[in-house]
Amino acid sequence: MSDTTDMIKSPRTPARWLPYAGAALALCLAVLALVAMTTSRADATTPGADSADAGFARDMAVHHQQAVELSFVVRDRTDDEEVRRLAYDVINTQANQRGMLLGRLDAWGLPKTSQKSPMAWMNHEMDYKPHDGSLMPGMATDTEMDKLRTAKDKDAEVLYLQLLTAHHQGGIDMAQGAADLAEDPTVVRLAEGMVRGQQSEMTLMADMLADRGASARQ
Template identity: 65%
Template sequence: MEERRNARWPSRLLIGGSLTAVAVAVAVVVALLWPAGADTTAMPSQDSVDAGFARDMSIHHQQAVELSFIVRDRTGDEDVRRLAYDVINTQANQRGMLLGWLDAWDLPKSSQEPPMSWMDHGMGGMAGMKDMDYKPHDGSLMPGMATNTQMDQLRRAGGKQAEILYLQLLTAHHKGGIAMSRAAAEMAETEQVRRLAQGMADSQTAEMQLMADMLRQRGAKA
């Protein structure tokens, strides 16, 4: 058993290193291309919706990738592992794009402002965000994010239990991400951010429908 567990580490490190390299490459390309194709005088400011969304969603995506890496090693179910791989690849690449934009805008990747403060710039994008007074707690910085306790539960789970918990946590994660993405699609200043945010909302909505079916097959609900 110990040898089997240790045997997973090289592949995990290889895949993790590859995704990091991809994200860095995406960030570099975006940083190089944005100024060439954009009006630099119209670039987002430090307190803009665009910058706030890029910062917050990069954090949000990072946890979805982590959840997916965990479940990949906790189940042999091909459907769940396939979903996990899709989330890892898609959200790692999108995260690289978001961080690359911040580099292109010459803006910091972190802020002293509370998470989602950029959503106060307009109320239209708040549709679907039921918990208006959300307070970060136990590692959950934004609506939908798993807590440290829930992450530990997933790490300890296995088989069908891990599959159900992952699908439930990722469904909640997508729900929060969709609300944020729709807000950015509605309020962001730049077309590039609006387009990416809308694409995130559309793809994660489809994944939520898929996960609802997968949960039903396992006798569980979101």
């Protein structure tokens, strides 16, 4: 009797586990789907090292650093309050923006330097050739920086305004490229803000140069 009972019960034993096995399988599939979805989202929202977002963040951080340096130099070369006030604004604005750009690279886990040529991320041929410390369009050369360091008063003011005007024009072109190509919303907003802010300062500097009997370099 017991043998018969065992033979009857034995085939049914695995069936008791089927609901649990099915639930476990469903749970595993759900976990795998969640992992895949999370990975997909991370890939979609984190720019790659060669992306326009990362390239712009790296290049504009370098570009901004020189504008800050120019502004610190002129503050020591003139007592003119209007020029010193502009320099103060540039130092604060661009140092803050530079920090935000480097912060994005940190958040993405990407390097702050690249072996690629500056502005390669803009995906078009660059006629500009780096020279004498000027790595990107608009950047002052080492020779021009040295000249500013030795100039005084009106000469320093005019040279600073001319160098910064050219610097802003190069910065605007780069920022507009990022506004068009970048995908990270924070980077796009930052780039658009740079375009507006530097265009406004270029208008101001044109007036300041005219007041000093000078104009922007062609």
